Amino acid sequence: MKKIALLNFLFLFSICVFAQDRITGLTFATRSEVIAQNGMACTSQPLATQVALDILKSGGNAIDAAIAANAALGLMEPTGNGIGGDLFAIVWDAKTQKLFGLNASGRSPYELTLDYFKENGYEKIPSHGALSVSVPGCVDGWFELHSKFGKLSMADILEPAINYARNGFPVSELIAHYWQSNSRILQKYPGFEEIFMPGGKTPAKGEIFKNPFLANTLEEIANKGRDVFYKGEMAQKMVNYLREQGGFFTLKDFEDHTSEWVEPVSTNYRGYDVWELPPNGQGIAALQMLNILENFDIGSMGFGSPEYMHLFIEAKKLAFEDRAKFYSDPDFNELPTEHLVSKSYGKERAKLIDPNRAGRNYPAGEPDTDNTIYLTTADSEGNMVSLIQSNFRGMGSGMTPGKLGFVLQDRGELFSLEEGHMNVYEPHKRPFHTIIPAFITKEGKPWISFGVMGGDMQPQGHVQIVCNIVDFGMNLQEAGDAPRIEHSGSSQPTGEKMTDGGLVSIETGFSYQTIRSLMEKGHKISYANGPYGGYQAIMWDEKNNVFYGASESRKDGQAAGF
Template identity: 40%
Template sequence: MNYPPHPVQFSRRTPVFGRALVATSHYLASKAGISVMERGGNAVDAAIATAAMLTLVEPTGCGLGSDAFAIIHDGKQLHGLNSSGPSPQGAHRDFYRKLGGIPERGWHAVTVPGAVAGWASLSKEFGKLAFEELFDEVVDQAERGFHVTPVVAHLWHRNAQILRSQPGFEEMFMRQGKAPVPGSLFQQQGMAESFRLIARSGGRDFYEGYLAEQIIRSAKHHDALMNEHDLAGMKPEWVPVISQEFGQAQLHELPPNGQGIAASMALGILRHTDFDHYGPRDARRLHLTIEAMKLAFADLQTHVADPRHMKIGHQQMLDDQYLAERAALINPHQASHFGAGAPPPGGTVYLCAADKNGLMVSFIQSNYMGMGSGVCIPGTGIHLQNRGANFVMDEEHPNCVAGGKRPFHTIIPGFVTGHDGGRMATGVMGAFMQAQGHVQMVINTQIDGMDVQTAIDYPRWRYIEGKKIELEAGFDLLLADELIRMGHEVQTMAASQNGGFGGAQLIATLPSQDGYVGGSDPRKDGQVMMMG
């Protein structure tokens, strides 16, 4: 994690240095986090305040009805938090079969939102300030209003065309019959009051108080499965991280139900290839990386679910001998289409924060598919995720829909520790780009020696399906031609075309261990802010 052996690359952003940093996809969220630190809060307090602000100013990626995950480094060890909610207890396959399948939008795609419970759990375990003190900035901003930023406005407009018919969506997000344009002032008075209730109750009002009553009233009105017992039963879970050695560092991810294991598997597979024989601009190295990612995704989509229902444990999926067997399937000269293996038995926003005492937070929360289910709870500013859309109907699949079960999840925080003692909080929002983004950030920073901002700016690739890959505009055309010759079906796309290359935030310790350096993705509206 030395800074920076890689040649300087020009960006419209520069790395930010400081004794305490907050990096997010929206400048008002970064500002809220730094404000909390200036009032004596630590990195966890800042992360919660930042996450709360993002539900207001970036509703295209998250909301009060989101799920959340986090990895915390307390200066000595890592702690993982899974705050994704389960399906309603009444959810079962026959119900959805009568609907013709699991819908992507609307009430029947909603699972219990876990983000607010996750904030409360983080605060209880690691916070310094009182939970109630963390929402002053977002309450004030919701009442005064915020100016809609360009990327958010673009995504808002795109979501509005799809979701305007969902309960409460037009009332909450299309005040003049259309989505706001960049620079529009947007107020959320009802959301301000919701935050007051959440703050005063330590988050419980969302699950057992007035806000819970409003959510269940809407659910009953629309014949949804969720009831008051489903909400009241929401419990975040502290989990150990899973780790994968790569080069002179380790990537740490949360275990399933999320896709972080795919990034771990891809790096583990690469360790059994000739990856190290090639330089960063060698198409053969990129080919191996893409093929390793394909293999990891094949297993991810077959085996990963709520761990209580998985037939294969994550330990078996990360078994080194199994990863070597998967690596042996890669043709070093030709693109392939892979199926799943048989291991041995056994929308989104990302933010990171770090404080002067060494506490670091890697945090992610999300609706899914942009603005989630589209379901909005009148008068509250709450819009709900649609994570139930990730269940499948196949009875033999571990991710088959069932009551009280967590669905497969796409959102993942990441964390990197180096053999030199360096640490880096990392995340790349964007559905199935996330695991691929983690792999690319690890390679960019730990293998190719890029500084955090250059690593973020660098053109990305993403695997779609079969032999199809997309390359971001600006990608080396010679590399693209070589990939085509190897049989990859290549399409080049601008990052702005569909947002599919995600948005990254990185914060890393400096070699001197007396501060941090942070980077924020120019593909989003955010920035890094510092204190000290």
């Protein structure tokens, strides 16, 4: 009887265990995809996702919704973005059936020169303070998007963010953590504590945070347009503050700011066209990696296999050597972009990979010539927006001017001080940029709008998402939930060189046998805390005329539609 009882217990226990596994899809998937007919929004903050949906339901299009969500995120996630930062976007325009790329990144001050850094003993540009600031491009980016594609008025689009800024919103656990972490470094700068540390501390989980200064700023922008930010009293406040803090900006730096519409760049990966924006961003690193990986039968190796992971890591090292050497402001250099993303170049670089050994360093090619937000929206007309926006280094430079309610970015830190380098500091120049939106088309039609935020992780994340979907057959949510890897220690556009092969950080979910195999190949392995990027994606299903949405399970993300 005891034996029968034991067998019955084991049988029932096994049913319970299996019942806890997902009955559809892979076991690591946190939830199903969201599916909707009329519109979709995927952001890293549920309240911002709802703002985007409200805009869509009130007659706005995907572009209006993206701007509205971005404005809300600047308030709700000041740890990653805001109007003191830059913006990049890829837009699928349903009317023309074309992709459009927007580079809304800012430039260095006219009056600051490389000689200043040399004469004052700087080996690199500081990570915080006035010397790290470049002109914020976000607001101009909004108005460029709106003037080309928008439907609703900017007053209607910015109204939800203004209301939340004035009336408050509850801070989430994750953002509260990042907020406190940033404040330890930034609270010493004038203006920061008054706005972002009410009562002398950062808001805790669940506390209501209000930013009336930002509400006033957004209201001015909504009513008076982009010039109030770049040519009016706001610009003068930013200039005065920065000069008081040792900076070199003048009003001319803001008055002369412009965004640029650019042609997205693509490569075809096993029948799918993957699109990125050209430098000064790092998007083409993802294309270079895909061109290298296409020379190998990734699908047969299997997700999580040491063979695939080794090839991925080595492809990343190779692409990042070119990134360190060539990626820079195209207004100052003739960049070999077309050659870098060519199939022949990818095949040539792939030959440098030893399948049994991790490379400690690689040469850059010789061609012929922590924090960010990402969101994506789609509407019933078929428009889709892939948008990324950031302050860099979390909350940015710490420069918090004139009760305007935001922190200025520190993108200028990413210039090199090495004379002759393509990314060397020069006046009125755009620095190398990490934030990149992505898009996939299939046979000339829109398929997936996606992004993976997070510094150097971004092109690595893009490639892992593409491989997860194309090579390993994952659905849109599984592709983002799958455990990720991140290689660090590559050569940098600021001048640092890779000498020891770098470090491979691995999320939990990979087998010990895989990790041991990678170590035997010479990879240095770490179980780091992450965050391994932040993913959002929308996929258009032409057959059923529906949108699929997916969101990052490692953050507060929400995909929602109607």
